[in-house]
Amino acid sequence: MLKTRPILLQCAEMLILFAALMAVDHGFLKGDAFSDLNPNPYWLPVLIMALAYGTGAGLAAGAIASAIWFRWSNLWPGPADHIEQQLRLSIQPMLWMVTALVAGEVTASRRNRIADQERRHQAMDRNWKKLADVIARLTATNRKLQVRIATEQRTVVQTIAAGLGLAQPDPESQVDAVARMIALAAQTEDFTFYDVRGSQVIARFGGKAAPGQPPDLTRSPMAQTMMAAPRPLRSDRAVDQALVAPFGLLAVPVPDGEEALAAIILIHSAAGARMTEAYVAQLLQVADLLGKCPALFGRDQSFAAKWLVPEGKVA
Known part of the structure; x- marks a missing residue:
């Protein structure tokens, strides 16, 4: 001009x-x-x-x-x-x-x-710049979709492998399969699986990124709340934050056949995962599936003596 x-x-x-x-x-x-x-x-x-x-x-x-x-x-x-x-x-x-x-x-x-x-x-x-930005966003979205498709395909294979592991006769293979299923649903290896027996909450195994010494939940307000009324406790909700925040991000109840609390899956951290309703629902489905297999958690007397956790995953 x-x-x-x-x-x-x-x-x-x-x-x-x-x-x-x-x-x-x-x-x-x-x-x-x-x-x-x-x-x-x-x-x-x-x-x-x-x-x-x-x-x-x-x-x-x-x-x-x-x-x-x-x-x-x-x-x-x-x-x-x-x-x-x-x-x-x-x-x-x-x-x-x-x-x-x-x-x-x-x-x-x-x-x-x-x-x-x-x-x-x-x-x-200005229009060329906007078009270039749109093309860049579309390219990034396409790349993310390609990665997601490849990841989902790999996840399907891993889920099938984990399901096959549940059919193995030895407890060690079963525990490893359960850990893999939880890790796939939680999108993280930083979790701990707690078995609930009576008033005791016992750490049984954890993911590969779980802390070496798991926190004791037996007398924690979080465990008492979940035993009184089993429901997911989320750190992103004000009503649950004081209960869950000292231990992690999310606590998922595992019900037994009578809708009582059989176990707790505690997610300590999940980098890159979003705490959405779909994310929590996916973990609840896995928890419900595990709750229908009481023998996996050693509640049968004949199976209790065989309950062994693989080396490196004992909490």
């Missing part, structure tokens, strides 16, 4: 032009506003200002040139017809003003077209 000069700078340029012409006129010529020259040099400021700055500057220059012309021009040294003299005296200023008006409007129209083109160019630049 064309830069608009300040009005004071325009006035200064105009005055310098007229001052230079007047200095030449009064210093080297007769000082009669170049009455003997045709075309008159005072056309220069009028044309320059009209072409450079538009109608307003051109008319101002025409007005100054006309004032100088009326003050110092000397077309007829002798007596002449008054009306004819006024007519001839007014022709030059009239031409200056008409030329300033026409040239100024042409300049203004040209500058407006250039300004419109510049605005359209800037709008196109």
Whole structure:
């Protein structure tokens, strides 16, 4: 876009032009506003200002040139017809003003077209930037979807493998399968599985990222609350925060066949996972599935002696 000069700078340029012409006129010529020259040099400021700055500057220059012309021009040294003299005296200023008006409007129209083109160019630049941002977001989304699809495919395979592990006869394989199922549902290895027997809450096993010494939940308000009314306790809810926050993010109850509390899955941390309703519902489904297999948790007397936790996963 064309830069608009300040009005004071325009006035200064105009005055310098007229001052230079007047200095030449009064210093080297007769000082009669170049009455003997045709075309008159005072056309220069009028044309320059009209072409450079538009109608307003051109008319101002025409007005100054006309004032100088009326003050110092000397077309007829002798007596002449008054009306004819006024007519001839007014022709030059009239031409200056008409030329300033026409040239100024042409300049203004040209500058407006250039300004419109510049605005359209800037709008196109903004649209290109927005389009580039949209393409970048779509590319990132596509990449995330590809990763998610690949991850989900891998998760399906891992879930099938974990399900097959539950069918193994030895307790160690079963515990490992349970741990893998919980890790897949929780999207983290930082968890601990607690078995509830009577009033005791015993840590049985944990994920690979679980702390070495699991917290004791037997006398904790969290365990007492879940034993009284089994329900998920979430640290992102104000009513549950004081109960869960000292131990982790989420406590999921594992019910037995009679809807009593059989175990607790405590999620200590889950980097990258969002605590949504779907996330909690998925863990509740896994907990319900595990609750339907009481033999896995050693509540059968014949199975209790065989309850062994694999090395490296004992809490």
